[in-house]
Amino acid sequence: xxxxxxxxxxxxxxxxxxxxxxxxxxxxxxxxxxxxxxxxxxxxxxxxxxxxxxxxxxxxxxxxxxxxxxxxxxxxxxxxxxxxxxxxxxxxxxxxxxxxxxxxxxxxxxxxxxxxxxxxxxxxxxxxxxxxxxxxxxxxxxxxxxxxxxxxxxxxxxxxxxxxxxxxxxxxxxxxxxxxxxxxxxxxxxxxxxxxxxxxxxxxxxxxxxxxxxxxxxxxxxxxxxxxxxxxxxxxxxxxxxxxxxxxxxxxxxxxxxxxxxxxxxxxxxxxxxxxxxxxxxxxxxxxxxxxxxxxxxxxxxxxxxxxxxxxxxxxxxxxxxxxxxxxxxxxxxxxxxxxxxxxxxxxxxxxxxxxxxxxxxxxxxxxxxxxxxxxxxxxxxxxxxxxxxxxxxxxxxxxxxxxxxxxxxxxxxxxxxxxxxxxxxxxxxxxxxxxxxxxxxxxx
Numbered sequence: 001x002x003x004x005x006x007x008x009x010x011x012x013x014x015x016x017x018x019x020x021x022x023x024x025x026x027x028x029x030x031x032x033x034x035x036x037x038x039x040x041x042x043x044x045x046x047x048x049x050x051x052x053x054x055x056x057x058x059x060x061x062x063x064x065x066x067x068x069x070x071x072x073x074x075x076x077x078x079x080x081x082x083x084x085x086x087x088x089x090x091x092x093x094x095x096x097x098x099x100x101x102x103x104x105x106x107x108x109x110x111x112x113x114x115x116x117x118x119x120x121x122x123x124x125x126x127x128x129x130x131x132x133x134x135x136x137x138x139x140x141x142x143x144x145x146x147x148x149x150x151x152x153x154x155x156x157x158x159x160x161x162x163x164x165x166x167x168x169x170x171x172x173x174x175x176x177x178x179x180x181x182x183x184x185x186x187x188x189x190x191x192x193x194x195x196x197x198x199x200x201x202x203x204x205x206x207x208x209x210x211x212x213x214x215x216x217x218x219x220x221x222x223x224x225x226x227x228x229x230x231x232x233x234x235x236x237x238x239x240x241x242x243x244x245x246x247x248x249x250x251x252x253x254x255x256x257x258x259x260x261x262x263x264x265x266x267x268x269x270x271x272x273x274x275x276x277x278x279x280x281x282x283x284x285x286x287x288x289x290x291x292x293x294x295x296x297x298x299x300x301x302x303x304x305x306x307x308x309x310x311x312x313x314x315x316x317x318x319x320x321x322x323x324x325x326x327x328x329x330x331x332x333x334x335x336x337x338x339x340x341x342x343x344x345x346x347x348x349x350x351x352x353x354x355x356x357x358x359x360x361x362x363x364x365x366x367x368x369x370x371x372x373x374x375x376x377x378x379x380x381x382x383x384x385x386x387x388x389x390x391x392x393x394x395x396x397x398x399x400x401x402x403x404x405x406x407x408x409x410x411x412x413x414x415x416x417x418x419x420x421x422x423x424x425x426x427x428x429x430x431x432x433x434x435x436x437x438x439x440x441x442x443x444x445x
Contacts, residue, residue: 002335003415004143015078015386017165017284018155018348019155019156019164020387021217021220022151022152022164022361023152023164023167023215023314024156025151025218025220026148026149026151026167026171026306027167027168027170027174027217028105028169028171028174028213028214028217028218028347029099029102029144029148029168029171029173029243030112030144030145030148030168030169030171030172030214030229031174031175031178031210031214032101032103032106032107032171032207032211032213032214032226033102033106033140033141033144033145033171033175033177033181034171034172034174034175034176035176035178035207035210036107036109036110036137036175036180036271036398037075037141037175037357038073038175038176038179038180038270039110039179039183039203039204039207040071040110040113040134040137040155040178040179041072041267041270041272041296041396042183042269042271042272042274042289043074043183043200043203044068044069044071044097044275044306044396045241046274046278046279046285047196047200047377048068048130048196048274048444049061049064049065049067049070050196051066051118051119051120051126052068052118052119052126052130052195052202053058053067053119054118054119054120054125055119055129059425060147062404065279065399065400065423066397066401066404066434068186068217068365069271069272069275069278069394069396069397069400070380070394070397071130071131071134071395071396072267072393072396073139073394073396073397074131074134074135074391075134075137075138076138076385076388076389076392076393077136077138077389078096078129078139078142079139079141079142079384079385079388080136080142080382080385080386080389081097081139081142082102082138082140082141082142082143082144082381082385083142083143083381083382083384083385084102084142084241084378084381084382085139085142085143085145086098086101086102086142086146086377086381087143087146087378087379087380087382088241088242089101090143090146090147090373090377090378090381091374091376091377091378092167096147096151096218098143098147098194098377099144099147099148100142100215100218100219100421102140102141102143102144102147103138103140103144103211103214103215103218104211105136105140106136106137106140106141106144107207107208107210107211107214108136108211109134109136109137109140110133110137110204110207111204111205111207112133113130113133113200113204113206114200114201114203114204114205115205116129116130116133117202117343121310124309124441127261128192130295130362133332142381142385143381144329145168145376145381145384146193146377146378146380146381146384148168148171149165149168149169149363149364149367149368149374149380150368150377150380151363151436152164152165152167152168152272153364153365153368154275154368154371154438155167155366156352157253158312159205160311160320161306161311161365161368161369161434161438162305162306162307162308162309162310162311162361162362162365163304163307163311163363164316164364165232165307165361165363165364165365165368166200166303166304166306166307166308166361166362166363166364167307169303169306169361169363169364170300170304171377172266172299172303173296173297173299173300173303173353173362174291174296174300176293176296177293177296177312178296178301179203179298179302180290180292180293181293182202182206183203183224183289184201184286184289184290186199186200186202186203187285187286188286191316218290219343231239234346235417236416242377243265243374243375243376244375244378244379244382244416247373247375248372248375248379249399250411250429251370251371251383251384251430252379252382252383252428253383253426254370254383254427254429255278255367255370255383255384255387255426255430256383256386256387256390256426257278257319257387257390257422257423257425257426257427257428257429258363258366258382258383258387258424258426258427259363259387259388259423260387260390260391260419260422260426261323261326261359261391261416261419261420261421261423261424262323262326262356262359262360262363262391262423263388263391263392263395263417264342264355264391264392264395264415264416264419265352265355265356265385265395265416265419265420266360266392266414267391267392267395267396268352268395268396268399268416269292269295269349269353269356270392271395271396272395272396272399272400272412273288273292273337274289274292275396276337276399276409277345280377280403281337281338281340282338283342283345287342288345289399291342291345291346291349292349293351294346294350295349295352295353297354298353298354298357299353299356299357300357301357302353302354302356302358302361303355303356303357303360303361304359304361305357305358306357306358306359306362306375307361307364307365307393308319308361309358309361309362309374310361310362310365310366310434311365311434314432314434315362315365315366315427315432315433315434316354316427316428316430316431317358318358318359318361318362319358319362319366319423319424319427320424320428321358322354322355322357322358323355323359323420323424323427324355324359325354325355326355326356326359326416326420327417327418327420327421328356329351329352330353330413330414330416330417331410331413332400333348333351333352334348334410334413334415336348337409338409352372353426359423363384364380365383365433365434367379367380367383367431367434369433369434369435369436369438370430370433370436373438373439385445391419395416398415399410399415441442
């Protein structure tokens with residue numbers, strides 16, 4: 001029998017203030033993390049290939065666009081390494097120390113991208129340095145999400161784990177709103193020439209301010225109760241990673257599959273649509289950025305709804321509902337986008353965010369409930385990282401390739417639909433986890 005941990009009880013009003021601090025701490029970090037990521041992804045869609053891949057951009061713009069989308073993917077390849085290192089240390093040293101470390105690392109890499117010389121200034125060194133900083137970003141992102149998700153879920157009352165776990169998840173749409181909103185104001189507030197010459201650097205440099213704010217909020221958050229309890233019981237595993245590989249292969253596999261469809265569809269919204277609408281459909285950039293910003297509010301709302309709903313009807317049903325919406329909407333969505341009507345474009349994106357939110361909100365809680373405490377950080381971080389590699393890492397690259405080779409946007413829709421089916425299989429195999437104990441000897445075996 002598992003003894004319920006102190007965290008598996010209903011929390012009283014005395015700890016409400018602490019709860020709010022935890023939710024703010026997990027939300028702030030993921031928001032900054034994803035703001036940094038999105039600024040890069042969105043500028044990749046519009047500007048980075050002429051700045052960093054100049055000769056190729058002149059001789060073969062199509063290939064340059066595919067390669068610049070691949071720059072988004074490169075950083076994902078280093079996420080598992082970040083997940084392994086941060087997960088290992090997080091299971092040893094605590095969630096909080098790793099959260100602060102990954103935040104500072106991500107921010108430093110982002111600010112440095114804002115200071116990079118371009119191809120015109122230093123030639124081939126420009127893309128090389130850009131790739132190196134992307135690797136650092138990927139490494140820190142690999143460790144960031146697991147810590148934030150666990151801080152939220154492990155502090156949650158038993159009946160609110162889904163809702164609490166949705167807070168680090170809404171860092172994605174909030175980061176997206178900040179990134180796209182800022183790019184919208186820069187695009188409307190300065191000439192195209194000024195933006196291409198120096199304006200694009202501002203969003204990267206702004207990351208420094210966000211990090212200071214994030215660091216101060218994160219430092220004030222207490223360590224997770226489950227981790228404190230583990231330290232008390234001296235139950236820490238000598239090698240969490242080794243144990244994870246030996247005894248918990250299935251939950252790692254399922255958590256990888258569960259994320260693939262959501263992450264790939266999300267990266268269409270984050271990077272591909274902006275490029276497609278401005279480059280191919282020749283729609284005005286500011287309008288597209290504004291539509292994307294507004295759609296991100298839908299993503300935010302439905303992610304919270306997804307977390308809340310999973311506490312009511314269970315994680316599996318919520319996930320399956322979200323994936324069903326994405327699946328059904330794919331072909332109609334591209335048909336609306338191809339009308340070149342900005343209102344229909346906005347509607348297409350907004351409906352997509354309903355499915356995205358419902359298949360993203362319950363993730364923190366479900367993943368945490370799939371692993372026992374001593375390998376939990378490593379387990380969820382690695383599952384998430386592999387899911388991101390197979391899902392979003394090269395989604396924009398594959399979408400661009402499919403578009404160039406078939407000339408039909410529906411081919412991209414079919415690609416995402418296949419990934420949604422794979423994710424639903426992962427969800428169903430993982431089985432319902434709602435209410436699984438999170439104590440030291442709890443978790444899903």
